[in-house]
Amino acid sequence: MINRIYALVKKEFRQIRRDARTLYLIFFFPVFLLMLFGYALSLDVKHVKIAVKNNDNSEETRDFIAMLESSSYFNVVGYIRSEHEINSWLDEKKAQCVMVFPANFTSDMRAGKNVQIQFLVDGVDGNTATVIMNYVTSATRFYNSLITQEFLERTGVSSFIPIDPQPLFWYNPDLDTTKFLIPGLFCMILITTGVILTTLSIVREKELGSMEQLRVSPMNSIELILGKTIPYTVVALFVAVLTLFISNIAFGLEIKGNFLTLLFTTIIFLIATLSLGIFISSVSDS
Incomplete structure (x- = not known):
């Protein structure tokens, strides 16, 4: 056998x-x-191409842009001069997202007013657009925490965070x-x-x-x-x-x-x- x-x-x-x-x-x-x-088939979205329309051109807006550039998730690919160029940047796929700072961004923020930043995202790919919005939302929240902490320190109030979540992803830490x-x-x-x-x-x-x-x-x-x-x-x-x-x-x-x-x-x-x-x-x- x-x-x-x-x-x-x-x-x-x-x-x-x-x-x-x-x-x-x-x-x-x-x-x-x-x-x-x-x-x-990689579902990771990195090096998102962002164009910036900076109507304020202040130190605060430049700090926010520098924070985005320091991340591996964003690449600032250019600066837009006029409102009419925004559509061409998205239509020609030169940018996946356009970030627009209002002219009174810094003055309103220092006055304690609610300031809005406009993010125009290419929504052709719904999944990618959702991921990009999650990225910019997380980045904005992080910047808000830095501004809030700086404001409290200037007023002499120590910052206090009641709950500080520390997520840890097992088996795939980098997701x-x-x-x-x-x-x-x-x-x-x-x-x-x-x-x-x-x-x-x-x-x-x-x-x-x-x-x-x-x-x-x-x-x-x-x-x-x-x-x-x-x-x-x-x-x-x-x-x-x-x-x-x-x-x-x-x-x-x-x-x-x-x-x-x-x-x-x-x-x-x-x-x-x-x-x-x-x-x-x-x-x-x-």
């Missing part, structure tokens, strides 16, 4: 080495999917979307690769007519399934390790925990995936 399975496994590895399509699926296809979806997209992409790559490789293996035997020879051979069904599954389990494990390695190099995705546990659960997952490929190939003739 072992000799027959070993002979079939050896034959499968030889066919894998000779088949260009299989080699493409093993080496190029996982890397292509990882790079494509890893970069294209990087690639940290949860890549693991899902890892499973998708294993499913796609495992199903396609196993399906091509058995269908190839049917197309070449060698499946009939295997059926009349002393090999039983269990030996045939094992002989067809073992090589592609090894290949799929190689694809899994390759994907994890590239994920670490390209996206900084680290494995936290026991690697052997991950490997064991990956094998169980691959057995289910390869079984699906065997089922598909058993009912398909081409």
Whole structure:
């Protein structure tokens, strides 16, 4: 039994080495999917292009603009001279957001009045527009806290914050979307690769007519399934390790925990995936 399975496994590895399509699926296809979806599906919005219409041109407005520029989320790409230029900046996609300071910004703020800053956001992409508004709202609140603290210090009143929330995000401190997209992409790559490789293996035997020879051979069904599954389990494990390695190099995705546990659960997952490929190939003739 072992000799027959070993002979079939050896034959499968030889066919894998000779088949260009299989080699493409093993080496190029996982890397292509990882790079494509890893970069294209990022939901992080950084380096938002902001144009500024500064009607006040005071030290306070310049401080607010400098605070935005110091963040990795904003890039001030230019200053608008007249109101008529605002539409062109948004229409021509030179800016994703236009920030307009009123002429009396500093005087009203020093007088204790409520001051409004207008943010005009390109709303073509609703998700990006919402994220941008959340960013500028958070930045404005932070600047408000600085101004309030400075005002209290000038009046001789010590600042007091009753509740100071300190959020801490476990497992993904930077809220990087690639940290949860890549693991899902890892499973998708294993499913796609495992199903396609196993399906091509058995269908190839049917197309070449060698499946009939295997059926009349002393090999039983269990030996045939094992002989067809073992090589592609090894290949799929190689694809899994390759994907994890590239994920670490390209996206900084680290494995936290026991690697052997991950490997064991990956094998169980691959057995289910390869079984699906065997089922598909058993009912398909081409």
